[in-house]
Amino acid sequence: MAEEEHIISMLVNNKPGVLSRVSGVFGRLGYNIKSLCVAETTNPEISRITLTSIANSHFTEKVAKQLNKLVDVIDVTELKPATSVEREMTLIGIRIDKEKRAEIMRAIDMFGCNVRYMSDNYCILECVGETEKTETIINYLKPLGIEEIARTGIIALPQKN
Amino acid sequence: MKIKGAEILLRALSDEGVDTIFGYPGGVVLDIFDEIYKSKFKHILVRHEQGAAHAADGYARASGKVGVCLVTSGPGATNTVTGIATAYMDSIPIVVFTGQVATPLLGSDAFQEADITGITRPCTKHNFIVRKVEDLARTVKEALYIARSGRPGPVLVDIPKDVSQAMTEYHESGPPKAPAHDPIYVPDVTALNEALRMIKQAKKPVVMVGGGVILGKASQELREFIEKVQIPVTHTLMGIGAFPGTDPLSLGMPGMHGTYYANMALTQCDLLINIGARFDDRVTGKLDEFAKNAKIIHIDIDAASINKNVIVDLPIVSDCKSALQQLNKMLLQNHFTIPEKDRKAWTQQIDEWKEYAPLSYCAGEKIKPQCVIETIYKLTKGDAIIATEVGQNQMWAAQFYKFNHPNTFLSSGGLGTMGYGFPAAIGAQIAFPDKTVVDIAGDGSIQMNIQELATAVVYNIPVKICILNNGFLGMVRQWQEIFYERRYSHTNISQIPDFVKLAEAYGAVGLRATKPEEMEAILEKGLNTPGPVIMDIHVEPEEGVYPMVRPGSPISDMDLGR
Numbered sequence: 001m002a003e004e005e006h007i008i009s010m011l012v013n014n015k016p017g018v019l020s021r022v023s024g025v026f027g028r029l030g031y032n033i034k035s036l037c038v039a040e041t042t043n044p045e046i047s048r049i050t051l052t053s054i055a056n057s058h059f060t061e062k063v064a065k066q067l068n069k070l071v072d073v074i075d076v077t078e079l080k081p082a083t084s085v086e087r088e089m090t091l092i093g094i095r096i097d098k099e100k101r102a103e104i105m106r107a108i109d110m111f112g113c114n115v116r117y118m119s120d121n122y123c124i125l126e127c128v129g130e131t132e133k134t135e136t137i138i139n140y141l142k143p144l145g146i147e148e149i150a151r152t153g154i155i156a157l158p159q160k161n
Numbered sequence: 162m163k164i165k166g167a168e169i170l171l172r173a174l175s176d177e178g179v180d181t182i183f184g185y186p187g188g189v190v191l192d193i194f195d196e197i198y199k200s201k202f203k204h205i206l207v208r209h210e211q212g213a214a215h216a217a218d219g220y221a222r223a224s225g226k227v228g229v230c231l232v233t234s235g236p237g238a239t240n241t242v243t244g245i246a247t248a249y250m251d252s253i254p255i256v257v258f259t260g261q262v263a264t265p266l267l268g269s270d271a272f273q274e275a276d277i278t279g280i281t282r283p284c285t286k287h288n289f290i291v292r293k294v295e296d297l298a299r300t301v302k303e304a305l306y307i308a309r310s311g312r313p314g315p316v317l318v319d320i321p322k323d324v325s326q327a328m329t330e331y332h333e334s335g336p337p338k339a340p341a342h343d344p345i346y347v348p349d350v351t352a353l354n355e356a357l358r359m360i361k362q363a364k365k366p367v368v369m370v371g372g373g374v375i376l377g378k379a380s381q382e383l384r385e386f387i388e389k390v391q392i393p394v395t396h397t398l399m400g401i402g403a404f405p406g407t408d409p410l411s412l413g414m415p416g417m418h419g420t421y422y423a424n425m426a427l428t429q430c431d432l433l434i435n436i437g438a439r440f441d442d443r444v445t446g447k448l449d450e451f452a453k454n455a456k457i458i459h460i461d462i463d464a465a466s467i468n469k470n471v472i473v474d475l476p477i478v479s480d481c482k483s484a485l486q487q488l489n490k491m492l493l494q495n496h497f498t499i500p501e502k503d504r505k506a507w508t509q510q511i512d513e514w515k516e517y518a519p520l521s522y523c524a525g526e527k528i529k530p531q532c533v534i535e536t537i538y539k540l541t542k543g544d545a546i547i548a549t550e551v552g553q554n555q556m557w558a559a560q561f562y563k564f565n566h567p568n569t570f571l572s573s574g575g576l577g578t579m580g581y582g583f584p585a586a587i588g589a590q591i592a593f594p595d596k597t598v599v600d601i602a603g604d605g606s607i608q609m610n611i612q613e614l615a616t617a618v619v620y621n622i623p624v625k626i627c628i629l630n631n632g633f634l635g636m637v638r639q640w641q642e643i644f645y646e647r648r649y650s651h652t653n654i655s656q657i658p659d660f661v662k663l664a665e666a667y668g669a670v671g672l673r674a675t676k677p678e679e680m681e682a683i684l685e686k687g688l689n690t691p692g693p694v695i696m697d698i699h700v701e702p703e704e705g706v707y708p709m710v711r712p713g714s715p716i717s718d719m720d721l722g723r
Contacts, residue, residue: 017278024283065465071287071307 005034006059007052007079007086007156013072014040014047022049022073025066031055035088035153046074050155079156086156090134091116092125092141093148100144107144111137122147163328166294167192170258170325171200173301176333179229181205181220181591183213187233188273189260189322205591205620208612210237212584214244215610217255219585221248222571223546224592225378227308228255234262235273238319239280243578245315246284250575251399252376254313256304263323264292278319286314294327299334306337311344311480312463313376344462348479353487355475356434356458357495363432363456365507366392369415369444372399372574373437373462374481380404380567382485383436389492391499393511395423397438398559401570406563407543412511413520416444417710418556421518421719424710426511427452428717435459437481440470441575442712450715460484518708518721520560527701528680530554530629534561536681537599537627540688545569545597548586550606551577552636554629556706558601580609586624587617597625597688604630605654614667617693625688626695631702632656639705643720660697675699 012018019038026033036051053059064076079086092113096104108115108125111133117124127137131154138149164172170193174182181203186194197204207213210232217228232241238259248255262271278288287307289300297320304316360366374383380403387394387410394404395412404411415423424446427433433455438444440459445451448470457473459466460481467476477484522531534557537545543563548571549555555572564570571589573581586600600607607628617624629635638652664671670690674683680698687696707722 017282020279021282028283061468065469069463069465 003054003056005052005054007050007081007084007154008060008063008076009079009156009158010049010067010076011041011074012047012049013074014045015072018047018072019049021070022067025063025070026053029062029066031059031063035151037153037155050153052154077158079158084156084158086130086154087128088131088134088154089126089128089152090138091150092127092138092146094123094125094141095145095147096121096123097145104141104144107137107140111140113137162330164331165192165196166297166320166325166327166329167196169294169297169329169331170301170320171196171202172331173298173333174229175202177302177305179227179305182229182231183207183216183220183588184231185210185213185233185237187237187260189234189262190231190325192322192325193231193258193260193320203591204231205587205616207584208615209610210240211244211580212587212610212613212616214241214255214257215247215578215581215584216588216591216613217257218244218248218253218581219548219571219588220592221253221255221588222585223568223589225568226592227305228253228588229258230255231258232260233273234260234277235275237273238277239275242281242284243576245281245317247573247576247578247581248315249284249286251573252313252372253315254308255315256308257315257317259317259319260325261290261319261321264321265323267321277317281317284315285317288317288319290319290321291324292321294324294329297324298331302334303337344480345478346480346483348460348477348484348487350487352475352477353484353491356477356488357491357497359432359456359458359475360390360392360434361497364503365430366390366432366434367412367426367430367455368392368394368434368436369397369427369438370394370400370403370436371397371438373460374400374403375567377437377462377481378567379437379480379482379485382482382489385489386485386492389489389497391504392434393426395419395427397441397444398572398574400438401559401572402564402567405565407565414559416441416446416716417712418560418706418708419444419710419716420520420560421708421721422511422514424708424716424719425514428715429510430455433457435461435473436485437461439466442470445470446710446714446716446718450717522704524677525701526677528674528677528698530557530631530700530704531561532677533627533629533680533684533698533700534558534601536684537601537688538562540681540685541597541599545599546571546586546589546593548572548582548589548598548600550582550600550602551579552603552606552634553631553639553704553706554601554603554606554635556636557629560706579606583607583624583626584610584613586626587613587622590622590624598623599688600624600626602626602628603635604628604632604656604660605634607660611663614664614669614693614695618668621692623692623694626693627684627687628660628695628697629700630656630660630697631700631704633702635704636706638703642703642705643709643711656699660695664695669693669695671695671697673697673699
């Protein structure tokens with residue numbers, strides 16, 4: 001069966017151990033979590049978890065039903081890329097050799113990255129966008145010497161009327 | 162007035178209607194046991210914490226109430242894990258209170274510290290660690306609510322020592338707050354109407370009932386429903402007693418060791434109504450062949466059970482009681498009559514199957530274990546609470562004892578826990594002191610929690626243990642016989658120990674039968690002897706459980722053992 005990326009968004013009680021319960025469901029069913037983002041909502045007692053996983057089409061039904069059984073899970077929805085807004089932030093630490101300097105600067109301009117730190121031969125770039133854009137930037141910069149990278153993973157919200 | 166956390170625990174339990182605790186003391190629960198000492202609580206001191214968890218489970222299965230146990234931290238807590246997992250697999254409402262090291266020591270590998278909430282996360286419905294004494298009363302209430310509501314299950318509450326020692330005011334808390342958890346109790350009427358339409362059209366219908374009917378206290382509603390629709394009923398291991406085993410419409414148990422006629426009916430039916438069973442692999446056999454010509458209706462309180470193993474045509478998320486009540490009401494309103502003409506061929510077919518291969522065994526020179534179960538059935542007039550261990554003893558008990566009442570068959574179905582039956586029988590006997598409670602055991606299983614004989618003797622809990630003693634780990638031996646060319650690797654456990662002497666060593670009564678002609682008299686004597694009794698019945702060592710469906714085969718493909 002064809003596998004594709006699924007985005008699951010859920011609201012959970014903001015308490016110790018909740019993430020472990022949630023991730024336990026994925027582990028037990030044999031699904032790998034590709035990205036995961038957790039933070040408080042406007043209500044400090046409730047957090048939103050956004051996570052992605054590559055899986056077949058049974059995934060959502062199976063996982064959502066099990067997640068809904070957890071006492072600390074308030075809501076589970078799958079978000080479809082076509083009807084939601086997705087963003088991801090990436091920090092890219094890159095070594096700046098003299099001969100590559102110009103090319104790196106061009107890339108920063110071209111992709112609209114922000115430079116968040118700069119020393120004589122090292123800089124940290126910030127880029128925000130959909131996963132596709134992030135992948136393009138990373139692929140472009142990789143041969144120029146990415147030293148470290150940190151990605152938030154996707155966060156997303158459904159479009160509404 | 163401020164009172165100690167330990168006292169709050171007992172008051173909160175008492176306010177929730179709990180009056181019995183199975184437990185074992187230790188360092189971090191000393192304050193709680195000190196309060197028990199001063200209170201009127203009935204505390205049953207077991208001899209191993211696993212026994213406490215199983216006893217609470219047996220108490221819950223027999224009484225329909227939440228079973229409660231209390232143990233210390235570390236090894237006390239980890240010893241309950243098998244009992245918790247057993248309750249989890251069979252959806253049994255128990256609450257396990259574990260002591261924990263004081264909060265400042267948490268995570269420091271303190272003496273007798275174990276991360277029991279971490280350990281039990283995958284095998285509890287929910288668990289808590291109480292970090293503030295102010296949260297204790299509410300947590301107790303929520304734990305009991307979560308354990309018994311929706312699809313029931315075990316809940317663990319971890320209480321650090323400083324929390325049980327701290328002082329605060331006690332207020333009885335309001336209704337439990339678990340909004341994310343509130344289960345669905347109202348079945349969808351459109352779906353029920355569709356179900357009725359399917360029932361009317363069916364020519365070869367079968368009802369399969371599971372533990373959900375017993376847990377949902379829906380046996381009476383089920384009987385009314387079946388009386389109206391006149392559909393044959395098969396029950397899973399967990400559904401034993403939900404429908405009378407002596408009713409002409411009963412097909413007995415399906416699956417790996419199910420009856421020929423239940424399996425044939427499931428294979429050939431055109432409508433399968435599953436009420437509160439979860440399509441376990443031991444029931445379905447090869448999935449592709451299971452009820453493959455049937456439309457399937459599945460009533461279950463747990464949405465996650467629906468379409469998990471078997472894809473169904475009509476899912477109904479509801480507890481069994483509400484769904485059946487509603488269905489019965491609709492049948493009455495619609496003046497439902499059984500389409501007798503349409504069903505005649507099906508009824509005849511089932512009768513033929515029943516005649517062709519009834520449950521049977523051949524008499525021999527040695528005592529036949531099936532005959533032992535039949536004799537116990539006869540002597541108890543079908544009115545006992547029967548606990549079983551796991552393996553051949555369990556299957557023979559399920560096959561040859563006819564259960565007519567719910568909550569009278571206590572067995573570890575999902576997890577298959579050897580050593581479950583005896584402590585569970587103790588728990589059931591505590592709930593029903595005047596009933597006959599029998600543990601049908603094997604010589605392997607009984608040794609896994611034999612220490613509870615001390616508990617039974619000390620409290621004079623008159624559980625009757627009937628050991629089907631074949632000197633083997635019988636079910637595993639049977640598989641070795643069939644699948645491993647009789648290479649009996651480590652399944653011959655020799656008829657050791659001498660169970661009569663063992664019973665006597667504990668202060669119980671021990672009896673033995675080795676010949677068919679003395680078996681009934683020994684059972685009768687044992688069942689009529691006051692106090693706990695071990696009946697050591699030496700049975701045919703290489704008897705097998707039949708019918709048998711090989712794992713992975715369709716359930717219509719049965720070895721009838723003849």
